[in-house]
Amino acid sequence: MSVDAPEAQAAPQAPKDRPAGIGLIGWLRWGWRQLTSMRTALVLLFLVALGTVPGSFLPQRGLAPEKVATFFDRHKTLAPWLDRLSLFNVFSAPWFAAIYILLFISLAGCVLPRTKHHFSQLRSRPPKAPRNLRRLPEAASYETAAAPDEVLAEARKILKERRFRLDAYDDAVAAEKGYLRETGNLVFHLALLVLLFAVGSGTALGYKGNVLVTEGEGFSNTLTSYDAFKGGRSFNASKLPPFTVWLDSFSANYLTSGPNRGQPTKFAAKVRYQAGLKSPVTSYDLQVNHPLVVDGARVYLLGHGYAPRFTVRDGKGQVAFQGTVPFLPSEESTFTSEGVIKVPDAQPDQLGIVGYFWPTAVPNQQGKVVSAFPAAWNPQVALYVFKGDLGLSNGAPQSVYKLDTAKLKPIVMGNQTKPLAIGQTLTLPGGAGSVTFDGYKQWISVQVNHDPGRVPALSAGIIAIMGIVTSFLVRRRRVWVRAKAADGGRTVVEVGGLTLGGATPDFDAIVERLKKAAPEEPPNTDEE
Amino acid sequence: MVDTHLANLSNQLMLGAVLLYVVAMVGYAADIAFGGRRAAAVPSEAKVLIGAGGPEASEAATDVEEAEDDGRRIEWGRFAVLINVLAWGVHGAEIITRGMAADRVPWGNMYEFTSAITFAAVTVYLVMLWRYKVSWLGPFLMVAVIIALGIATIWLYNDPGPLRPALHSYWIAIHVTAAVTATGTFTVAGVATILYLVKARDKAGKPGGIMDRVPDAETLDRISHRTMMFGFPIWTFAIIAGAIWADSAWGRYWGWDPKETWSFITWVVYAGYLHARATAGWRGRKAAVISLIAFGCLLFNFFGINYLVSGLHSYAG
Ligand code: HEM
Numbered sequence: 001m002s003v004d005a006p007e008a009q010a011a012p013q014a015p016k017d018r019p020a021g022i023g024l025i026g027w028l029r030w031g032w033r034q035l036t037s038m039r040t041a042l043v044l045l046f047l048v049a050l051g052t053v054p055g056s057f058l059p060q061r062g063l064a065p066e067k068v069a070t071f072f073d074r075h076k077t078l079a080p081w082l083d084r085l086s087l088f089n090v091f092s093a094p095w096f097a098a099i100y101i102l103l104f105i106s107l108a109g110c111v112l113p114r115t116k117h118h119f120s121q122l123r124s125r126p127p128k129a130p131r132n133l134r135r136l137p138e139a140a141s142y143e144t145a146a147a148p149d150e151v152l153a154e155a156r157k158i159l160k161e162r163r164f165r166l167d168a169y170d171d172a173v174a175a176e177k178g179y180l181r182e183t184g185n186l187v188f189h190l191a192l193l194v195l196l197f198a199v200g201s202g203t204a205l206g207y208k209g210n211v212l213v214t215e216g217e218g219f220s221n222t223l224t225s226y227d228a229f230k231g232g233r234s235f236n237a238s239k240l241p242p243f244t245v246w247l248d249s250f251s252a253n254y255l256t257s258g259p260n261r262g263q264p265t266k267f268a269a270k271v272r273y274q275a276g277l278k279s280p281v282t283s284y285d286l287q288v289n290h291p292l293v294v295d296g297a298r299v300y301l302l303g304h305g306y307a308p309r310f311t312v313r314d315g316k317g318q319v320a321f322q323g324t325v326p327f328l329p330s331e332e333s334t335f336t337s338e339g340v341i342k343v344p345d346a347q348p349d350q351l352g353i354v355g356y357f358w359p360t361a362v363p364n365q366q367g368k369v370v371s372a373f374p375a376a377w378n379p380q381v382a383l384y385v386f387k388g389d390l391g392l393s394n395g396a397p398q399s400v401y402k403l404d405t406a407k408l409k410p411i412v413m414g415n416q417t418k419p420l421a422i423g424q425t426l427t428l429p430g431g432a433g434s435v436t437f438d439g440y441k442q443w444i445s446v447q448v449n450h451d452p453g454r455v456p457a458l459s460a461g462i463i464a465i466m467g468i469v470t471s472f473l474v475r476r477r478r479v480w481v482r483a484k485a486a487d488g489g490r491t492v493v494e495v496g497g498l499t500l501g502g503a504t505p506d507f508d509a510i511v512e513r514l515k516k517a518a519p520e521e522p523p524n525t526d527e528e
Numbered sequence: 529m530v531d532t533h534l535a536n537l538s539n540q541l542m543l544g545a546v547l548l549y550v551v552a553m554v555g556y557a558a559d560i561a562f563g564g565r566r567a568a569a570v571p572s573e574a575k576v577l578i579g580a581g582g583p584e585a586s587e588a589a590t591d592v593e594e595a596e597d598d599g600r601r602i603e604w605g606r607f608a609v610l611i612n613v614l615a616w617g618v619h620g621a622e623i624i625t626r627g628m629a630a631d632r633v634p635w636g637n638m639y640e641f642t643s644a645i646t647f648a649a650v651t652v653y654l655v656m657l658w659r660y661k662v663s664w665l666g667p668f669l670m671v672a673v674i675i676a677l678g679i680a681t682i683w684l685y686n687d688p689g690p691l692r693p694a695l696h697s698y699w700i701a702i703h704v705t706a707a708v709t710a711t712g713t714f715t716v717a718g719v720a721t722i723l724y725l726v727k728a729r730d731k732a733g734k735p736g737g738i739m740d741r742v743p744d745a746e747t748l749d750r751i752s753h754r755t756m757m758f759g760f761p762i763w764t765f766a767i768i769a770g771a772i773w774a775d776s777a778w779g780r781y782w783g784w785d786p787k788e789t790w791s792f793i794t795w796v797v798y799a800g801y802l803h804a805r806a807t808a809g810w811r812g813r814k815a816a817v818i819s820l821i822a823f824g825c826l827l828f829n830f831f832g833i834n835y836l837v838s839g840l841h842s843y844a845g
Contacts, residue, residue: 038807042800049796056789056833063783091784199782208780258530258689265690289697289777300779447779454781461768469761 035102036109044103051099055090058082062089104196111189118182125167126176129480133496136480138507141494146518148483148491154517155481158510164479172482178500184471191464195457202453204232207240214307214324214443218246221297221448241295245273250304250442254374262333262374269301269444286444296450303445305329306337308357308381309438314346315431321345326443327357328401334371335359340403342390346433349387352403353435354414356382361419369419380421381437382414385428476500479510493518534629535688541622542643546677548615553670555608560667560741562604605663612666616650623647630688635704636695638834642680644704645830646673648712652755656716662751664741668719699773706766707791711826713759714798718823720752721816728813749816753805756819760798767791790829797822 022030034040059067068088072079086093133139144151148171155173156166164175209226211219219225221243231237253266269286275294284292292299305328312321320343327339336358343351358371361380369380386408391398398404411429420426420437427434478498486492495514497507623643627634635644653669656662691700728745742748770791775781782788801819804810810818 038803039809042803042807042810045796045800045803049793049800052784052789052793055784056786060784063785255689259687260689263689264693266696267693287696288693289699289773291776291779298779302779449779451780454775457781458768458772461764461771465761465764465768468764472757472761 032109035106038110041103041106041110044099044106047099048096048103051096052090054087058087058090060088060090062091100196104193107189108193111186111193114182115186115190118179118186121182122179126165126174126478128169129172129174129482130496133480133482133494136496136498138497138499139495140507140511141492142515142520143486143490143492143522144515144518145489145521146491148485151483151491151493151514151518152481155483155514158513158517159479159481162506162510164477171484172480175479175481176477178474178476181471181474181476184467184469184474187467188464188471189467191460191467195460195464198453198456198460200453202232202451202457204234206449206451206453207231207235208447208449210302210445210447212326212443212445213245213247214326215247215249215441218244219446220244221295226448241275241297242277243273243275243294243297245271245292245294245299245446247271247444250444252304252375252442264374267301267304269304273299297448298450300447300449301444302447305443305445306335306357306359306376306379306440307443308339308355308379308440310341310353310355311436311438312341312343312346312351312353312433313436314343314351314433315349316347317433318347320347320351320433322438324441325355327355331371333374335374336371338401340401341435342392342400342403344390344392346387349432350390351428351433352386352388352390352405352408354384354386354403356414357440358382358419361421368415376440378421379440380419382417382419383412383426383435384410384414385412385426385432385435386410387428387432477506479507481514490521491518530688530690531629531631534625538622538625538629538688541618541625542677542681545615545619545622546674546681548611548618549670549674549677552608552612552615553667553674555604555611556663556667556670559604559608559663608666609657609663612650612670613654616647616654619643619647619650626688630690632691633701633704635700635708636691637686638684639680639686641704641708641830642676642684644708645711645715646676646680648709649673649715650712652713652716652758656751656755660751664743665716665720665723668723669716672715672719694777697773697777699769699776703766703769703773706762706769710759710763710766711830713755713762714823714826717752717755717759718820720748720755721819721823724748724752725813725816725820728816749812752816752819756798756801760802763791763795763798767795786833787829790825790833794822794825794829797825 059071061068071088082088086095090096130136134141146154152168152171152173156168159166159173159175162177164177165179167174207230209221209223209229211226213219221240223229223237223240248270250267250269252264255261255263255265267288271284271286271292272281273284273292273294274281286292286299286301288301291301305326307324307326309324310321311319314320321341325339325341327337329335329337336356339355339357341351341353341355343353358369358378358380359376360371360373360378361369362372362378364370369382386403386405388409389407391404391407411432412426417426420435422437422439425434425436476499480494480496482494482496484492484494493514495507495511497510499507623634623640626640626643630636634640649669650673653662653665656665723739723742724745727739727742727748730739743751770788771781774783774785774788778785797818801815801822804815804818
């Protein structure tokens, strides 16, 4: 359009092609008006809602990356297409950002001018009384012996008490109140803008780290000690407060009977922490819903599991590995868990072991071992042992929870041997060594985060609610009182009221008060 | 830990409440059926008044009708309301004994949520009945309540028991109570909206039908709008309280968990309704449809998300 513009201007009929020859500025103004119209806002509002829907049905990378991987395995052709549309990270997708940014521009473009207009309204005088107050939706009139000035003075007093804004015209008082309705509405919308801003800047400035800690061990708040770490766009790693947390012990309670047997009732981790190198070490009972707050960071207990302890001897009889290995629960209700032990130091062959851990091992009907309960009442492990090359030397990063069996040869199949109880040893065939199940510890998964936007976001949310409630409760009202001298020293009092959005009992109460102060008298007929 | 006597008592009270709601519904229906014939005798008069004077006039017409009634209809109406209040009391006792049996707030699983939501809906209705004389809403709401409680006792039942660790927080009393109250309120608004759509469609209205006692479309629209205006800030508050809770339970205040996502969607669509009503070209029927979509989102968030999608909010079991 703008490319053609010079030629089009030369042509005589050009102005007809566009709305009344408005030019670029005009088009911008027109676009702005469209964007900030409530109809557009409404459409954008629905688009935001619609946009979040796929995020609740498709697995999301930010929430469950492993489920995204499974989805890719299952839907080989569909998944890449969905991925191209950012449907596995909807909430950070460009198209999603486009919708909500447009919505909030629209909101700002609508609300800011309204705020300005409202401010000028707040300073203006209540409008003059209409000539005939009796025609108003709320109206009353009577006669009194009190003088007009007295009546008007009284009316001013009453209306002022009721927090009306007043203005005096010659024979009448004009009053208005209920500006809070619009104020509340504007506060609500402005608070939403602040809320979005707080959420956005909180994410940008904050960070989040996840780490798995086994009983007796600890971690410090540095990038390298986290298993996963995510800093916001404007996050500065050098600002991480230097604290350390140790896990002394973890306990989980479960229901032991009834239909919900095995359901957890309490998780508690006894931790100690030290804020800085010189600070004292303090104990804390870390529980779900009770995060530990250190140096502005919050430490959460998110999950837990078992870490069986093994001693592996190699073919030469030397201890090639000794320690706890965190196993990941594969079944939450019974805590059947899986893990991998890699023994690169074993000789002559490296050893790789896939283990299964049953906290309460019992044989099922087929004689297979299963776990009957999530607590460790009868812990046993089954081991699948491989020997050969673990593939660690080529430098490619490997998950500690996965065994690459490409260059490995199975030597023990766990389903063909008896599971090990604590203290028992499995001797490997062919003189490859032995594995002893020494016992277990528990681990917890911990999340540490810092989000400077939380308090501002919460404040904005609360202000938004107060704004909308105010705006829903308050009505805009106008009241006029006119007092005119009539014959015989009487005064005719007229009261009129206008309430936007339906009548309220307020008006009658005002008239009542007025009549009490300047009592009503029967119309003055017989004295004449 | 669980007091089985109280738990059994609670279950019996639930049964009693459902039965009483059924009786109340029959009472309301009888009120319509027997009062309906009378109303049918004076339809033209009433309609003229509606046409001439709008909502006030139609209210006046109802008053006249009631005053000159032979009393039988009033009897049925009174009976229904009386039983309804009784049912509500028994329902409340069911919830309290349930909480006492498990020694915790009585909203920890789907059975308990459903019971609490219907209780909130009936409470909202009774308050509206007292303030605004909306007995015409009674039979329709009773149907919804009976269906919901039926589903709860047959499919969602769970013995009372202690809560999972994530629910050990006083925020359950704040967040869930707000969500339940808002959901109950929106349920009443939803019933009124459906009535509005039906009423607005057959404006001509055959006299003597069950829609006779229901006020005109304009009044219905106003009532459902007011009800949603009451529910919307509570729903907003429920979401914010949920965010505060999530901040201490899950390590972040907002993470687009499916439940969070759908409460946001529900919130947006209700906000959309409130705007649509204030926007020329969307008010009336279109706005009503939007509010029903919002109500659908609310129900989906409650049932669908709990059973179809796995997330942090999975308390269906
Ligand atoms: C997330 C976005 C928004 C939300 C949640 C929201 C919410 C609300 C609510 C609840 C009301 C009260 C409705 C009523 O009084 O019946 C309202 C009123 C209003 N909103 Fe919004 N709004 C949003 C965006 C916008 C935008 C973008 C605009 C302008 C383009 C806008 C303009 C208005 C206006 C003009 C009113 C007054 C209508 C009335 O007085 O009833 N809103 N808004």
